[in-house]
Amino acid sequence: MAVQQTTYRDALRLALSEAMTKDENVIVMGEEVGRYGGAYGVTKDLIKEFGPERVIDTPISEAAIVGAAVGAAMTGLRPVAELMYVDFIGMTMDQLANQAAKIRYMFGGQIGVPMVLRTQGGTGRSAGAQHSQSLEGYIMHTPGLRLAMPATVEDAYHLLRQSLQQPDPVVFIEHKGLYTMKGALDPDAAPAGWGEATVLREGDDLVIVTYSRQVHHALEAAETLAGAHGINVTVVDLRTLNPLDFDTIRPLVEAAGRAMVVSEGVMTCGVAAELSARITEECFDFLEEPVVRVAGEDIPISVSPLLEQNSVPTPELIVDIARKMFA
Amino acid sequence: MKNTTLPQLYEDMRRVRTFEERVGELFVRGKSAGSMLHLSIGEESAAVGVCAHMRDGDTFTTHHRGHGIFLARGADPDRMMAEIAGKESGYCHGKGGSMHIADMGLGHLGANAIVGGGIPSVVGAGLSARHKKSGAISVAFFGDGATGQGILYESMNMAALWKLPVIFVCINNQYGMGTRIDQATANPNLHERAAAFGLAARTVDGLDVEDVADAAADLIAGAREGRPAFLSIDCYRFFGHARKDKSPYRDEAEEAEGRKKDPVLRARDKLISDGLMSEAELDALDTRVASEMDGSIDFAVAGNEPQMQSMFRDVYAPSQPEPEPVRTRLDRILAQEPR
Numbered sequence A: 001m002a003v004q005q006t007t008y009r010d011a012l013r014l015a016l017s018e019a020m021t022k023d024e025n026v027i028v029m030g031e032e033v034g035r036y037g038g039a040y041g042v043t044k045d046l047i048k049e050f051g052p053e054r055v056i057d058t059p060i061s062e063a064a065i066v067g068a069a070v071g072a073a074m075t076g077l078r079p080v081a082e083l084m085y086v087d088f089i090g091m092t093m094d095q096l097a098n099q100a101a102k103i104r105y106m107f108g109g110q111i112g113v114p115m116v117l118r119t120q121g122g123t124g125r126s127a128g129a130q131h132s133q134s135l136e137g138y139i140m141h142t143p144g145l146r147l148a149m150p151a152t153v154e155d156a157y158h159l160l161r162q163s164l165q166q167p168d169p170v171v172f173i174e175h176k177g178l179y180t181m182k183g184a185l186d187p188d189a190a191p192a193g194w195g196e197a198t199v200l201r202e203g204d205d206l207v208i209v210t211y212s213r214q215v216h217h218a219l220e221a222a223e224t225l226a227g228a229h230g231i232n233v234t235v236v237d238l239r240t241l242n243p244l245d246f247d248t249i250r251p252l253v254e255a256a257g258r259a260m261v262v263s264e265g266v267m268t269c270g271v272a273a274e275l276s277a278r279i280t281e282e283c284f285d286f287l288e289e290p291v292v293r294v295a296g297e298d299i300p301i302s303v304s305p306l307l308e309q310n311s312v313p314t315p316e317l318i319v320d321i322a323r324k325m326f327a
Numbered sequence B: 001m002k003n004t005t006l007p008q009l010y011e012d013m014r015r016v017r018t019f020e021e022r023v024g025e026l027f028v029r030g031k032s033a034g035s036m037l038h039l040s041i042g043e044e045s046a047a048v049g050v051c052a053h054m055r056d057g058d059t060f061t062t063h064h065r066g067h068g069i070f071l072a073r074g075a076d077p078d079r080m081m082a083e084i085a086g087k088e089s090g091y092c093h094g095k096g097g098s099m100h101i102a103d104m105g106l107g108h109l110g111a112n113a114i115v116g117g118g119i120p121s122v123v124g125a126g127l128s129a130r131h132k133k134s135g136a137i138s139v140a141f142f143g144d145g146a147t148g149q150g151i152l153y154e155s156m157n158m159a160a161l162w163k164l165p166v167i168f169v170c171i172n173n174q175y176g177m178g179t180r181i182d183q184a185t186a187n188p189n190l191h192e193r194a195a196a197f198g199l200a201a202r203t204v205d206g207l208d209v210e211d212v213a214d215a216a217a218d219l220i221a222g223a224r225e226g227r228p229a230f231l232s233i234d235c236y237r238f239f240g241h242a243r244k245d246k247s248p249y250r251d252e253a254e255e256a257e258g259r260k261k262d263p264v265l266r267a268r269d270k271l272i273s274d275g276l277m278s279e280a281e282l283d284a285l286d287t288r289v290a291s292e293m294d295g296s297i298d299f300a301v302a303g304n305e306p307q308m309q310s311m312f313r314d315v316y317a318p319s320q321p322e323p324e325p326v327r328t329r330l331d332r333i334l335a336q337e338p339r
């Protein structure tokens, strides 16, 4: 297949449709995924291609959707369950954390739960405190769950294909602010491997480690820092938070001596806290400054667009903090 | 309790309808905060009919389509509109918006954007009412889609077990987003499920607000005496799920048929045919309501944006320290002298 210009949303759909064509055990289930085509349009028309037996509309029953996916995965299907918003993950947490995540371990390795839970998170649509969170920390905090968070059009496609190859449950979190983002996609090009981070920009002065939409904020900030302030930044896109590719991060931080972690999730006990602790532990002797976490404020998200936008990292904030690291 | 005569019920429904029409305009003008706006046009009899029999001190929770219910309980449309516009002058200072509006003074324990999320609170409110012998009831308003949530059944069981002064009101507008009720439930006779828990359970046609109000009167009277109840109100959601949804999942013929179930027009026609109000009187009333709601739009649009510092307020009680802003924390760390 040739290189195509596409959107994050359509790249996800292509990944699903190809996986379903290749493997008849792949099924998609969730609220509005069929006739409606998904709240954010990702599963549009899949029902026409694969029928209602494989693209299954469910009642508004999050706990049962995830629980049913667990059982289906244990008995030979490859379910892709959709949770309309990551905020609803709390309702499914027993099925996800106590069932899906622990089955392989508790049962002595007899069986795994190869399911993908697709959902979306993040801010940007003034959707209020119950529809705008970044809850990847909950997932990363649960041993047994894999976690993928694509930032680019290519990764929307490749990471979803890779998630569908995993032997264990994968939580796949899209960003609601990225669905209409355009980019080039070559489905045949060899992608970075599952669990590998990518370096999207190289610079000697500072390493920014980030994922999901904040990758774009970091890249924008890096441009400004290089252009206006002579600070050269490496930007690492983690792609998956579990597995976490520390082998890519370590030498970069050791070389630059300065590291910043950027995450939209709240700062306290969040993903950024974990990454920063890891970098500090492993690269301590090389650091010229404390690792800084630029993360979401420790508050719920407001519906007011003004408060919403300013409660998560912005390119301006990244630039500002980076400059202070060199002051 | 309110005056429950048809003229009053009509006026309350007209206010809800007009408010919602104005909210729709606010959205189209790009003045509402956010992408999420769910109008309850077509569902006015449910809000007004049930609220007519609620008293001061009663409490309630609503779902994401709850503007009409709150208004019917006496909300100030100015402060509601301002909240929907994300302004400081709104009920929740612009933090909640359309889906998270609340006012404890009016017994509104909160609108909820989690389907089913507000249902169990009424069990707790019922416990409070009984404990304090306040005579109050608590009402959970939710859509038919919420009947897919296990929490409803857990809550109904507790309410029945403990004989709480509680009512579960299901506003059955036939759809949860794009899914018709018969595509989401094995048994669309929703009251039968509630009856299985021992609740007083009924379904009523929402076309006629007086029918809704009568059913609510009965069930609420029972609830006040410790007989929890379930009321399902059949109606039709005139517009899409949210403001941008053009409802491609329903055909025009169905929508035209559905919109005939207009409780506001029905009440208007009845007022005229029963000789209770003249067309001229009704027109005057409608005009008065329209200008009230225009005023609310002006109030909302003119309101101030919240102050940035307010973002850290109310995470905890005012007596507690506010969270330290990320920027302050980072500035402090980066100001440290090197080793």
Ligand SMILES: Cc1ncc(C[n+]2csc(CCOP(=O)(O)OP(=O)(O)O)c2C)c(N)n1
Binding pocket: A031, A060, A062, A084, A088, A091, B063, B064, B065, B113, B114, B115, B116, B142, B143, B144, B145, B146, B147, B173, B175, B176, B177, B237, B241
């Ligand atoms: C727990 C949860 N799941 C899904 C959603 C997304 N969602 C919002 S409203 C809605 C449909 C709800 O239908 P219903 O309860 O009948 O209320 P209606 O919209 O018809 O008033 C859905 C699926 C949500 N907000 N919360």
